[in-house]
Amino acid sequence: MHVEVPKVKWHSLREFLQHYLMIVLSILTALGLEQWIEHAHHRHAAEHASEQINTELGNTLRDIQAAIDMDEKKLEPLIALDTAISDDVRKGLSDVEINKHIREQSKGFTLAINWPAFNSQAWDVAVANQSATWIDADHLHRYAVAYAALRETANWTTHNATLALNAPRMIDLQTRIRLGKDVDPMEFLSMSQQMIVSTRGTIQYLKDASTPIKAALDPIGQ
Structure with a gap:
């Protein structure tokens, strides 16, 4: 057969x-x-997510600092009053004299602890739509650390910041002092110590949360 x-x-x-x-x-x-x-x-998407997160963290950082400033301002006269009344008790002054000192020095203190709202909407959105995965790895890590610190601080303020406080009794004592009525000096000192310890703890948590937020917003790190 032939094939051509x-x-x-x-x-x-x-x-x-x-x-x-x-x-x-x-x-x-x-x-x-x-x-x-x-x-x-x-x-x-990564740039937009970073912009939103930076704005959110920046606002939170300012709110944290404002809360710290307010708490420290309220804490100072409370510590001074607690120290003065503690000295009165150690000196053995009468309850009448001690109550007089409490009323004279109580105008400058307030029984309250302040903390900001710990917003995380921008971060939650970035994670949900996966735009966070497109952010630079180092920058993403710093964001994650910052929001982890915010969650920890939020847990503290929700569950632990007021754990040592007897709020109803504090309100009762504060009302009596405001109306010029006598209070038990030892009970007053117990109340003031509760507020001092809780406020100091909250301030420290807020300061600790500020550090990773500042690192996340550091333009050098970006």
Whole structure:
């Protein structure tokens, strides 16, 4: 049996190769363009998420500092009054004299602890829509540490900050002092110590939370 191989003209083969290369280049171009668009989308999403997170953390940091300033301002006269009344008790002064000192020095103190709202909406959104995964790894780590510190501080203020406080009794004592009525000096000192310890603990937690937030917002680290 005789088989004759068909002859292919050179120019036909060249046209075929040209056509084939054009198809390959078109596919590669399309793939490259798709990857570029996807990369641009991810970069834009990461930049937007970072901007929102920076704004949220910046506002939270300012609120934390404002709460610290207010708590320290309220704590100072309370410590001074606690020290003065403790000295009166050690000296053996009568309850009448001690109550006189309490009324004279009580105008400058307030029984209250302040802390800000620990917002995390921007971070939660970035995690939910996965834009957080496109943020630079180092920057993402600093964000995660900052929000972890906020969660820990939020847990403290929710569950532990007022754990040592006898709030109803404090209100009762504060009301009696405001109305000029006598109170038990030892009970007053117990109340003041509860507030001092709780306020100091809250201030420290707020300061500890500020450190990783500042690191996350540090432009040098970005």
